[in-house]
Amino acid sequence: MMSATPLSWYLLLSFAIFSIGLLGLLIRRNLVVMLMAMELMLNGANLALVAYARFRGDEAGQVMAFFVMALAAAEAAIGLALVLAIYKHFKTLDVDRISRLNG
Amino acid sequence: MLEQLIEYVPLLVGVVVAVGTALGMLVLNAVLGPKRTNPSKHEAFECGNPSLGPARNRFHVKYYLVALVFLVFDVEVVFLLPWAVEYRRLLDSPLLGGIVLLEALLFVAVLAVGLLYVWKRDALRLD
Amino acid sequence: MNDLFLLAPVLIVTLTGIIVLVMDLFRSPEASGGTHLAWLSALGFAAASAAAIRMWPGSQAPVEGWMSALSVNAFTLFFWILLPLIAAFSVLTATGFDRENNLDHGEFYSFHAFALAGMMVMVAAVELFSLFLGLETMALAVYALVAMRRTSARGAEASIKYFITGSLASALLLYGMVLFWGETGTLRLDELGRVLSAGQCGPILYAAAGLVLVGFGFKIAAVPFHLWTPDAYQGAPTPVTGFMAAAVKAASFAALLRVVFVAMLPELFARSFTFVDLAIAVAVLTMTVGNLLAMHQEDVKRMLAYSSISHAGYLLTGLALVPQLGSGDASLRFVNGAVLFYLATYGLATLLAFGVLARLGRGGDESTTLERLAGLATRRPGLAALLSLALLSLAGFPPTAGFFAKFALLRELVVVGRGKLTILVVIALVNALFSVYYYLRPMVAMYMRKAEGEEPEEIVSPTSSFALILAALGVLVLGLFPGRLVGVSDQAARTVSYKVARGLNDGSLGALAPFAAVQSETDPKGVGASAAVQTGSGDDAVGGR
Numbered sequence: 001m002m003s004a005t006p007l008s009w010y011l012l013l014s015f016a017i018f019s020i021g022l023l024g025l026l027i028r029r030n031l032v033v034m035l036m037a038m039e040l041m042l043n044g045a046n047l048a049l050v051a052y053a054r055f056r057g058d059e060a061g062q063v064m065a066f067f068v069m070a071l072a073a074a075e076a077a078i079g080l081a082l083v084l085a086i087y088k089h090f091k092t093l094d095v096d097r098i099s100r101l102n103g
Numbered sequence: 104m105l106e107q108l109i110e111y112v113p114l115l116v117g118v119v120v121a122v123g124t125a126l127g128m129l130v131l132n133a134v135l136g137p138k139r140t141n142p143s144k145h146e147a148f149e150c151g152n153p154s155l156g157p158a159r160n161r162f163h164v165k166y167y168l169v170a171l172v173f174l175v176f177d178v179e180v181v182f183l184l185p186w187a188v189e190y191r192r193l194l195d196s197p198l199l200g201g202i203v204l205l206e207a208l209l210f211v212a213v214l215a216v217g218l219l220y221v222w223k224r225d226a227l228r229l230d
Numbered sequence: 231m232n233d234l235f236l237l238a239p240v241l242i243v244t245l246t247g248i249i250v251l252v253m254d255l256f257r258s259p260e261a262s263g264g265t266h267l268a269w270l271s272a273l274g275f276a277a278a279s280a281a282a283i284r285m286w287p288g289s290q291a292p293v294e295g296w297m298s299a300l301s302v303n304a305f306t307l308f309f310w311i312l313l314p315l316i317a318a319f320s321v322l323t324a325t326g327f328d329r330e331n332n333l334d335h336g337e338f339y340s341f342h343a344f345a346l347a348g349m350m351v352m353v354a355a356v357e358l359f360s361l362f363l364g365l366e367t368m369a370l371a372v373y374a375l376v377a378m379r380r381t382s383a384r385g386a387e388a389s390i391k392y393f394i395t396g397s398l399a400s401a402l403l404l405y406g407m408v409l410f411w412g413e414t415g416t417l418r419l420d421e422l423g424r425v426l427s428a429g430q431c432g433p434i435l436y437a438a439a440g441l442v443l444v445g446f447g448f449k450i451a452a453v454p455f456h457l458w459t460p461d462a463y464q465g466a467p468t469p470v471t472g473f474m475a476a477a478v479k480a481a482s483f484a485a486l487l488r489v490v491f492v493a494m495l496p497e498l499f500a501r502s503f504t505f506v507d508l509a510i511a512v513a514v515l516t517m518t519v520g521n522l523l524a525m526h527q528e529d530v531k532r533m534l535a536y537s538s539i540s541h542a543g544y545l546l547t548g549l550a551l552v553p554q555l556g557s558g559d560a561s562l563r564f565v566n567g568a569v570l571f572y573l574a575t576y577g578l579a580t581l582l583a584f585g586v587l588a589r590l591g592r593g594g595d596e597s598t599t600l601e602r603l604a605g606l607a608t609r610r611p612g613l614a615a616l617l618s619l620a621l622l623s624l625a626g627f628p629p630t631a632g633f634f635a636k637f638a639l640l641r642e643l644v645v646v647g648r649g650k651l652t653i654l655v656v657i658a659l660v661n662a663l664f665s666v667y668y669y670l671r672p673m674v675a676m677y678m679r680k681a682e683g684e685e686p687e688e689i690v691s692p693t694s695s696f697a698l699i700l701a702a703l704g705v706l707v708l709g710l711f712p713g714r715l716v717g718v719s720d721q722a723a724r725t726v727s728y729k730v731a732r733g734l735n736d737g738s739l740g741a742l743a744p745f746a747a748v749q750s751e752t753d754p755k756g757v758g759a760s761a762a763v764q765t766g767s768g769d770d771a772v773g774g775r
Contacts (some may be wrong), residue, residue: 041401052412073178089383
């Protein structure tokens with residue numbers, strides 16, 4: 001039943017997804033894209049969780065993945081609400097132009 | 104490991120050829136092709152009709168609220184599914200047998216408070 | 231079911247949040263003001279704190295763990311007492327401010343409750359995933375709290391910046407945890423500690439440890455990861471800023487201490503490149519950078535944000551300040567009680583400062599500049615005195631709690647560091663001296679300058695004044711009679727520990743008892759000596775399974 005694909009491949013893929021999310025978050029300036037990047041990071045972690053769970057034969061990982069999914073949804077809900085608030089005040093979603101606090 | 108990979112060499116060659124051809128065409132086109140442009144070339148093509156405004160219509164902002172609420176409540180079900188699958192087995196467990204139903208009801212009750220809040224605050228009203 | 235009673239404080243807080251939310255729904259629309267909701271939440275929080283006090287171990291063995299994910303020992307209880315009190319003060323000082331700024335009362339107070347419940351899970355967690363869930367519960371509620379002032383563009387900006395850095399930190403933390411779990415098959419901190427110290431530490435585990443530490447670095451605003459702090463603190467509604475600076479920071483620090491001491495230090499201490507050096511470097515950077523940037527801020531809120539960064543620097547020395555009983559292979563290292571004491575007093579003083587600043591927000595006025603404070607001493611002498619007391623405590627002047635906290639921490643640096651940390655002591659001292667400059671600036675503005683043009687008005691709120699006066703009394707009492715809290719924080723700190731030796735029997739501390747006398751030198755009232763002997767029974771690393 002267990003496929004021949006070794007664990008390290010899943011981990012590499014999960015790391016790639018996580019890194020794409022991380023880079024996206026650091027490089028892109030559009031808030032919605034940044035939110036998507038955040039989701040990518042969480043999903044990268046989720047993939048690693050599920051892969052480990054499969055290979056260790058330990059369901060705890062899948063349960064944790066459920067929690068992470070719920071959390072990602074909550075985070076997305078709050079993030080999108082904040083994005084709406086930002087757009088209402090600033091009429092832009094470019095983070096570099098959102099700066100009214102003196103720094 | 105290596106033997107397994109060798110099987111995939113033809114696939115690799117195929118991918119390289121495909122990507123190479125596509126890229127080559129693009130490069131050749133950019134280098135050799137004539138460049139003439141006019142404004143109508145930049146318009147969206149709608150089968151010959153002149154286009155009417157942007158394609159991305161806006162939804163009413165209230166709709167986002169419903170979508171957000173849906174997003175949260177939708178995902179919460181993820182906790183009920185494993186519970187339902189394991190329900191019979193949990194009933195027999197000495198530790199959780201008595202409270203397994205109660206726990207799920209508590210979970211749903213907390214969600215219900217959330218729903219009540221959303222409802223009373225008129226977040227579900229679309230008009 | 232017994233386990234459920236152990237969770238009583240958390241359940242009380244959660245229930246308070248739900249009740250407040252529902253009560254707000256059925257409030258008649260013409261009834262204005264949410265003062266009764268503030269009192270209700272404050273009472274709920276106080277009840278949670280009281281329940282935690284009832285559970286305080288005293289001289290008996292500490293309370294056992296909960297489903298192997300949470301542990302209710304003295305360390306946990308210390309924060310279960312402290313955090314609800316901070317939250318209670320925070321909601322009470324927000325009355326008046328919420329009315330003037332048109333905040334949504336029900337949401338405002340219940341988010342405090344939910345954030346608090348998250349924090350309480352977080353500080354009790356002895357398992358990384360529970361810790362993460364607690365942290366996220368806290369963080370999501372606080373993001374919303376920061377954005378509570380819907381008409382304020384600055385609030386939205388602060389919140390989105392906080393949200394982005396916060397979720398970045400959580401994602402890093404999560405990925406680190408996943409790697410830990412995948413490689414070791416456990417997320418229990420003590421088991422992780424054992425696996426890590428068994429010497430099979432591959433690069434993946436180092437990456438995992440790094441990710442977790444960086445995630446925490448963001449949460450506590452240690453220096454390379456502090457950039458979000460000033461914006462988030464300045465743009466948040468002022469009472470929320472106080473809550474963030476006091477409660478969020480304390481909870482994150484508690485969790486960090488537990489993770490580092492129980493899971494990571496056993497391995498990291500064994501290396502030639504010690505984790506301690508890194509912790510010291512970050513601590514020094516954090517306190518210095520925070521202080522330097524605070525110097526020239528014209529906005530008091532922003533100044534206090536930088537000041538909170540520098541305080542995080544002092545607190546971070548706690549990672550390097552590892553007292554131990556015994557020596558060599560047979561020693562036990564634990565968290566320094568001075569750090570917990572510092573967290574408590576810093577939280578109190580910060581709450582007081584932001585509580586007074588919140589009173590400036592009349593009619594949604596967002597200005598908290600030094601100019602705005604000019605002439606406050608003649609307009610509202612009481613508020614001016616309270617703010618001065620808070621600033622003096624933050625700066626570390628003698629009759630206040632802040633003085634004793636700094637003094638105790640520096641003394642620990644000398645005693646525990648055994649002379650090796652002299653440079654750190656000097657740097658911390660110099661930093662403390664320089665910080666006096668910027669803490670005095672608002673006082674100069676209040677007492678020596680006159681308001682230019684029209685005199686601004688402050689919010690009138692008896693409830694807030696009541697809470698502020700209580701907090702001020704706390705700052706003074708803890709400064710004059712610190713003994714009790716020192717004893718309590720010492721006892722709490724000692725439950726988070728690990729043994730250096732491998733193969734030492736659990737609870738074999740009796741043999742180490744003579745060393746307790748050495749430890750008690752650092753404890754003015756000698757409370758520590760009695761506490762030290764009972765260390766073995768309930769700590770995360772050794773017993774309780």
